Structure formats: C-alpha cells, structure tokens
Amino acid sequence: MTEDTADLSPADRAKRAAARRSVDFVRDGMKLGLGTGSTAVFMVRALAERVAAQGMDVTCVPTSEATARLAGGLGLRLSTLDAVGRLDLTIDGTDEFDPRLDLIKGGGGAHLREKIVATASDRMIVIADPAKQVATLGAFPLPLEVVEFGWQVTRRLVAELLADHDLLGQTVALRMAGDAPARTDQGNLILDLHLGRIGDARALSLALNQIPGVVENGLFLDICDMVIVGHPDGRVDIHGAHGIVAPGQDTTDGIENLFRDADA
Structure with a gap:
C-alpha cells in the first residue's frame, strides 16, 4: 500500500509529506473525520496503511461519497456522524489558510459536509502544500x-x-x-x-x-487547530495559532504536547 514518490509532482510530494505526518496524531480507539480532496486522498491511504500495520481500532466518518468509496475500499471502518456523535479528530485539506488558521475550502464541492464534520470534532488538523499559505484569504474563489x-x-x-x-x-x-x-x-x-x-x-x-x-459558504473560521505544511523534500512545518510551532518537524512528540503548543 506504500506509495512511490518517483512519479509525483513536487506539489503532490508536499501533500503526501503533510498527509503522512498527520496520521501520526491518530490514536487507537479514535473516531475520525476524513476530509475530501487531493491532499485528503494521500491522508486516507496513509491512515489505512497505519491502521493495517498496527491493528488499530478507529472509526471513520467521511465527508464525501468519494472519500467513503476510497476509505471503504482500503478497509477502513466507516460510520455516520449521527451514529458516532462527537469526533475526536478531523483531518482535511484546504484551498487556502492564513496566519489565523482561517481557511477557504470547497474546491472539491464538499465544504458543507466538511464543515459539519469539522465542527463536530474536538480537534481539526489541516494538511497542505506551501502554495496554500496566504497572508489574506480571497485569492482562491x-x-x-x-x-x-x-x-x-x-x-x-x-x-x-x-x-x-x-x-x-x-x-x-x-x-x-x-x-x-x-x-x-x-x-x-x-x-x-x-x-x-x-x-x-x-x-x-x-x-x-x-x-x-x-x-x-466555504469560509472555515475559528475551526482549525493546526496546519501541517509539507514540502517536496519530505519536510513538514506545523503551524499553530501563533505561528510555526515545529519547524521541519518529522517525528511525533505526542499529540497532547503539540496541540498544547499550538494553543499557547
């Protein structure tokens, strides 16, 4: 199931790096929201790989029919938001994010379900390549x-x-x-x-x-807790509400510590 990066564009290598880092924050027993879009595809594949390798017990709520088909086909256990209620974590992509971690989403047309799932989650991690970072929202429609x-x-x-x-x-x-x-x-x-x-x-x-x-609308305001930005060389930066909290981070120090630093 491991992906070969040889044929990936620089942008896709960056997306893959962010996606693979994001699933380090998944813990056994979690209820997860799964995002939609090209970056989320890398995340779902990385999650399925980790779940299979470690025998993890996670329940996933997809934000679109496309994500449901992909996740189900990879063997992830799916449920509905009504069935599970509150989610522990949602991981999703974005079309833009600014220094406040506010987002524009919806390039894939799933922003309604994505916003419902994200706001039903205790935490939201967003994964992105560097081109998604902007000083002010609005360049993306x-x-x-x-x-x-x-x-x-x-x-x-x-x-x-x-x-x-x-x-x-x-x-x-x-x-x-x-x-x-x-x-x-x-x-x-x-x-x-x-x-x-x-x-x-x-x-x-x-x-x-x-x-x-x-x-x-596709404005996600005061919803995102952390943005993981991947780079084509495999590095990642983790952005919290007050800036980058882990420049070049490539190991897991624990979800609690990193979220605490992001909120500080």
Missing part, C-alpha cells in the same frame, strides 16, 4: 452551496451583498462540470465568488449565510 430552486435570484442577492464588503473582486460564477452545472453530494449547486481579497471574512460569512437559498 470562495464556494457557496446553494439550492437549485431560485438559484439565479440567490446569485443576484449575493452579487448585491458583495458590493457592501471590503473585496477586490465581486464576480459570481456558477460552477460547471462540463456542459452541466456541478452538483454537491446533496444535489445542490455551487456558486464560486471570485473576490481577490476578503477584508473581513467574519462579516462576509455571516452575511452570506443569511441569504435565503445559501446553504453554506
């Missing part, structure tokens, strides 16, 4: 999951709202999958907001979610 009924009215209301916020851009685009609109696992549509820079992410998140027809 902000996804909005919206219901299909009246979606063009919803889009117009969103566009009107953006004019009142501190943003560099205000373009609202329906996400497409070929010739048809892209759909989430809930069957909803996605509007991508091309904003350039978000001046006040908290005000924008609150305002967007008050528009009828908007199900959820």
